[in-house]
Amino acid sequence: MKPFENLSSEVAHVCIWISLLFSSGCTSEFFVDKGQLEIFEGVEFHMSAPYLFEKKAFKLQGENLSVRQLRVISEAMPSISQFTNERLGNRPHHHFEVTEDARIRNIRQMQKLDAQTFLAVKTLQNWQVSEDKIQFTTDYFHTNKAGHFVTFRDNYLFLKINNQWTFKEHPQPAPEGVLACKKSAEGWMVCQEVTVKPAVTP
Amino acid sequence: MHVCNIEELHLISGGGFWDFLKFDSGTSSGVREDGKSLGAGCGSAKSDAFVPDMLFGIDVSQACFQHDQSYSTCGFDRQLADTNLTSNIINDCNAQGGGTITCHVIAGIYGVSVSLFGSSAFKEAQAQSCY
Numbered sequence: 369m370k371p372f373e374n375l376s377s378e379v380a381h382v383c384i385w386i387s388l389l390f391s392s393g394c395t396s397e398f399f400v401d402k403g404q405l406e407i408f409e410g411v412e413f414h415m416s417a418p419y420l421f422e423k424k425a426f427k428l429q430g431e432n433l434s435v436r437q438l439r440v441i442s443e444a445m446p447s448i449s450q451f452t453n454e455r456l457g458n459r460p461h462h463h464f465e466v467t468e469d470a471r472i473r474n475i476r477q478m479q480k481l482d483a484q485t486f487l488a489v490k491t492l493q494n495w496q497v498s499e500d501k502i503q504f505t506t507d508y509f510h511t512n513k514a515g516h517f518v519t520f521r522d523n524y525l526f527l528k529i530n531n532q533w534t535f536k537e538h539p540q541p542a543p544e545g546v547l548a549c550k551k552s553a554e555g556w557m558v559c560q561e562v563t564v565k566p567a568v569t570p
Numbered sequence: 571m572h573v574c575n576i577e578e579l580h581l582i583s584g585g586g587f588w589d590f591l592k593f594d595s596g597t598s599s600g601v602r603e604d605g606k607s608l609g610a611g612c613g614s615a616k617s618d619a620f621v622p623d624m625l626f627g628i629d630v631s632q633a634c635f636q637h638d639q640s641y642s643t644c645g646f647d648r649q650l651a652d653t654n655l656t657s658n659i660i661n662d663c664n665a666q667g668g669g670t671i672t673c674h675v676i677a678g679i680y681g682v683s684v685s686l687f688g689s690s691a692f693k694e695a696q697a698q699s700c701y
Contacts, residue, residue, distance in 0.1 A: 378591060381595075384620060399688070401609050419697065424607040485627070486636070488640075511661075555594075556629050557629045
């Protein structure tokens with residue numbers, strides 16, 4: 369009978385949402401994202417412009433990160449979020465030029481995306497962190513010609529050199545590539561690497 | 571006569587009816603369940619707990635996150651961003667097994683919401699990204 373018990377709270381939830389939606393006085397307060405200070409395990413993360421949504425894509429919980437490791441990520445967040453924004457290459461108006469770095473794999477080229485296709489970032493995760501080294505993966509996504517989301521994963525290694533966090537190399541010789549996404553039992557879309565099973569020889 | 575219990579009904583309907591009742595903001599106790607920062611789905615940091623990332627059992631968080639990023643890309647056309655949101659929700663909803671009416675209702679709700687209330691969010695996001 370759990371669904372019946374949940375129904376009233378679901379209806380209340382929707383009612384609150386709709387009333388908030390239609391109260392014009394609340395709209396600018398509730399729907400404008402000016403960034404915020406978030407605290408995970410006592411470590412401050414400044415979720416603010418520039419690159420606000422690249423910062424919001426950082427998965428910081430459920431990654432088994434210690435306080436020390438979270439501090440390192442917090443310090444590197446501005447550099448990593450700028451780097452991620454440059455990988456997206458969404459420049460309807462060229463207000464700045466990004467110098468191409470031959471060491472960095474080009475997501476648009478690998479995915480054969482034209483300049484008009486909007487490339488977004490979904491999640492930065494799989495953190496491996498030490499005092500002067502951060503390794504992680506980034507999931508990018510775009511809408512393909514059929515109208516479906518395509519999610520693509522690549523891996524990165526950053527080093528702290530002269531107090532600056534900079535891209536060093538791709539820790540893996542190839543990107544993880546296009547992910548397989550399916551609906552979980554809870555109803556969320558979950559994307560995972562496609563593992564190719566080795567052929568069994570008789 | 572055999573009377574079906576809830577479990578049997580669930581099996582017959584494939585969970586579809588109960589899935590239809592699923593509304594979820596993707597947050598719990600003030601934090602996002604996916605481990606990301608507040609506002610990394612539908613709604614801003616302040617409204618994340620009130621704006622559903624899942625409506626009628628359909629996960630629309632990815633479409634919302636793309637829409638947010640379109641708004642915060644300097645020079646991106648707002649109307650195009652809003653149109654993309656609607657079409658992305660319809661397509662992603664269909665891919666998740668949503669019915670045609672359900673998908674269009676969800677897309678309509680979010681489409682109308684951003685066209686009515688997205689103006690200030692767009693202006694703020696553009697001001698932050700065009701420097």
